[in-house]
Amino acid sequence: MDNLKLCDSDYRFMLIVWENAPVGSGHLVELCLEKLGWKKSTTYTTIKKLCEKGFIMNENAVVTVLIPKEAVQAVETDYFMERTFEGSLPQFIAAFLGSRKISDKEAEEIRRLIDSHKE
Amino acid sequence: MDVLVKLFVQILNMGITASYVILAVLLIRTCIKKAPKIYSYVLWLAVGFRLICPVSFSSVLSIFNFNLFNKKYPLNDTVVINTYIPANTFVIQPSNIKAGTEAVTLIPKGSLPVLASGGVSLLQIVTDIAAVLWVIGIAAFLIYSMISYLRLMRRVAKAVHWKENIYECDTITTPFVMGIWKPRIYIPFRLSEKEQNYILKHEMYHIRRKDYLVKPFSFLLLVLYWVNPLIWIAYISMSKDMEMSCDEKVVSELGFDVKADYSMSLLSFASHRSFPAGSPLAFGETNTKSRVKNVLHFKKPRWWISMIIAMICIVVLIACTANPKNKSEAETSNQITGAGTENTITDDTVTDYAKQLYELRNPYIGDAPADGALLKELGIQEKFGDYTLELETSKTPYILRIMFTDLVTDRDAFDVKMTGCATILLALIDNADEIQWSYPYMVDGQKDQITVYWNEQNTRAMNIEDIKAYSESAEKVQELLNLLGEAKFDSNITSSDNSQNSESSSSNTGEGPSALPLQINDFLKKNVTMATYLAYQLPDGYENGYYTATLGEGGNLFLY
Numbered sequence A: 001m002d003n004l005k006l007c008d009s010d011y012r013f014m015l016i017v018w019e020n021a022p023v024g025s026g027h028l029v030e031l032c033l034e035k036l037g038w039k040k041s042t043t044y045t046t047i048k049k050l051c052e053k054g055f056i057m058n059e060n061a062v063v064t065v066l067i068p069k070e071a072v073q074a075v076e077t078d079y080f081m082e083r084t085f086e087g088s089l090p091q092f093i094a095a096f097l098g099s100r101k102i103s104d105k106e107a108e109e110i111r112r113l114i115d116s117h118k119e
Numbered sequence B: 001m002d003v004l005v006k007l008f009v010q011i012l013n014m015g016i017t018a019s020y021v022i023l024a025v026l027l028i029r030t031c032i033k034k035a036p037k038i039y040s041y042v043l044w045l046a047v048g049f050r051l052i053c054p055v056s057f058s059s060v061l062s063i064f065n066f067n068l069f070n071k072k073y074p075l076n077d078t079v080v081i082n083t084y085i086p087a088n089t090f091v092i093q094p095s096n097i098k099a100g101t102e103a104v105t106l107i108p109k110g111s112l113p114v115l116a117s118g119g120v121s122l123l124q125i126v127t128d129i130a131a132v133l134w135v136i137g138i139a140a141f142l143i144y145s146m147i148s149y150l151r152l153m154r155r156v157a158k159a160v161h162w163k164e165n166i167y168e169c170d171t172i173t174t175p176f177v178m179g180i181w182k183p184r185i186y187i188p189f190r191l192s193e194k195e196q197n198y199i200l201k202h203e204m205y206h207i208r209r210k211d212y213l214v215k216p217f218s219f220l221l222l223v224l225y226w227v228n229p230l231i232w233i234a235y236i237s238m239s240k241d242m243e244m245s246c247d248e249k250v251v252s253e254l255g256f257d258v259k260a261d262y263s264m265s266l267l268s269f270a271s272h273r274s275f276p277a278g279s280p281l282a283f284g285e286t287n288t289k290s291r292v293k294n295v296l297h298f299k300k301p302r303w304w305i306s307m308i309i310a311m312i313c314i315v316v317l318i319a320c321t322a323n324p325k326n327k328s329e330a331e332t333s334n335q336i337t338g339a340g341t342e343n344t345i346t347d348d349t350v351t352d353y354a355k356q357l358y359e360l361r362n363p364y365i366g367d368a369p370a371d372g373a374l375l376k377e378l379g380i381q382e383k384f385g386d387y388t389l390e391l392e393t394s395k396t397p398y399i400l401r402i403m404f405t406d407l408v409t410d411r412d413a414f415d416v417k418m419t420g421c422a423t424i425l426l427a428l429i430d431n432a433d434e435i436q437w438s439y440p441y442m443v444d445g446q447k448d449q450i451t452v453y454w455n456e457q458n459t460r461a462m463n464i465e466d467i468k469a470y471s472e473s474a475e476k477v478q479e480l481l482n483l484l485g486e487a488k489f490d491s492n493i494t495s496s497d498n499s500q501n502s503e504s505s506s507s508n509t510g511e512g513p514s515a516l517p518l519q520i521n522d523f524l525k526k527n528v529t530m531a532t533y534l535a536y537q538l539p540d541g542y543e544n545g546y547y548t549a550t551l552g553e554g555g556n557l558f559l560y
Helices: A008-020 A025-036 A040-053 A069-085 A089-097 A104-117 B002-031 B037-052 B122-155 B193-208 B211-224 B229-254 B256-271 B288-297 B303-321 B352-359 B368-378 B380-384 B411-428 B456-461 B467-471 B474-487 B493-497 B499-506 B515-536
Strands: A056-059 A062-065 B102-104 B160-163 B166-169 B176-178 B184-188 B387-392 B399-404 B434-443 B446-455 B549-551 B557-559
Touching (some): A008 A025, A008 A040, A008 A062, A008 A069, A008 B160, A040 A056, A069 A089, B002 B037, B002 B229, B002 B303, B037 B211, B037 B229, B122 B211, B176 B211, B184 B193, B193 B211, B193 B229, B193 B256, B211 B229, B229 B256, B229 B288, B256 B288, B352 B411, B352 B474, B368 B380, B368 B411, B380 B387, B380 B399, B380 B411, B411 B434, B411 B456, B411 B467, B456 B467, B467 B474
Parallel strands (some): B166 B184
Antiparallel strands (some): A056 A062, B102 B387, B176 B184, B387 B399, B549 B557
């Protein structure tokens, strides 16, 4: 799963792909120019690289997604959890909550989430 | 090749001028260390000006007026070029080097060794090689910076546009500005909001101040002057001042309580730097330690202190960019311009020119560089054309021979002018017994080599008792200059030589005072040099007047 990690630039690129896929590569170039300020060559290089990594597929000048956004975000979250909170969920939640108060509704929602994930 | 060598010498000269300015700026910079760095930064303008512009305006307020600059500036209205190494220094005509004499060329004072071998001079080879190495160095620096620039361009290709001209990039660890036409700010991803704020303020200030142009431009100058180590110091110091003044601006804009935070972010960028240090066309952060210190110590000076420092900077700027204006403008004409131009020298003033000549006096004729410096100061090349210098020092009489290469048309005027210079040379080169000069001249449609001799006997004929005594002081040199200016630099040679019986020479002919040399010229045709000789020195027992001269055996001249 480790090779699902993306650098920030690629992640920003993938956000565009996820949102628009399937998308023609020509249109993708336009989108990248508009949203990222990338040159045509940069976009094509990135498409090629991410095809090799297996994130996307480029067939007949149409780019489609192979790996969903959630999978990448999960990896990113895992990495973040591991690095920042030594993988400890309670630590993470404690830090997240900080001095914030949560409403009853939120608490209920979280409780349900925890229950559904119990082993 | 010649052009290249000339260009090289020009760059060396300008580099030397700029070096003095750099030293001055470095000195002032240390004095105002505590002041905001913007003042130090501004001072580098003077250096830049010196490196770009070969000419400057003159002003009494100039660091070059200090006595430690023992240089003579040929004044030409207000446009002055400072020269240390004459452009013709390295131009040699090998054909003029004769066997049996010690042939040397003008070389800069105490620089390259004097070496002359049979045909081609070693000196020439050395200078050619130096010039070529210089160009190769420039090319190498340019190629290197181009490559590192292109590499950096590739590196930030995937930077993501954030807003305005700000881009975020994974592959960099430290923020920087890049681009000439449309400067862009590149920052790493995931900066905290606070850090972003500092950094963007800092980089935007660079852009507002056009630092992104200053930096590559000064790098180009550095490349051009890469042989000069002081230019490197200047470049590095300037970059430092540039960054620090930017830091100060941010701190004073965001409020002084951000000092600690700001320093922290400086530090965090420094701690993981992998920035291509070689690329001057973009700039990131340098010298974190001194910058952090500077930020922490920075405080806004009181307004009156700022005023004083600003005034100092303005004065220093002017003093560093201006060339010296000499106290007496009369000095301009004081250079021996020959051809009987007006002499505005007064007896009681000692001009800088005389002082300069006095400084250049030389005890040994064998000291070729010193001889060369004197010839240079006398402006031999400008006045008489290209020449080579020969020294005969193997036995007495010690002779300095100036061999001109250009064909001379007006021989009388030429000799009269050269006589003045030769007299000064006799005075200022202690053990010089004789000065000779030779030049090609057309006689009866045939090219002939004329040689003129000038020694102490001749100067005695000018009523100068002891020519060597005129090198005792700058005042004496001035006295000699005045004497020569009045007595020698009009064409009225014969009458002023022997003033006691001048009526016989000047009144006898209708065509004026130069009658005597011309008469003998006609008579002697082939041996025209003798006429000049006679014009200045009649043998003992002869008075000015008309003589018939014949040339006897062994070159003896008989007058009757």
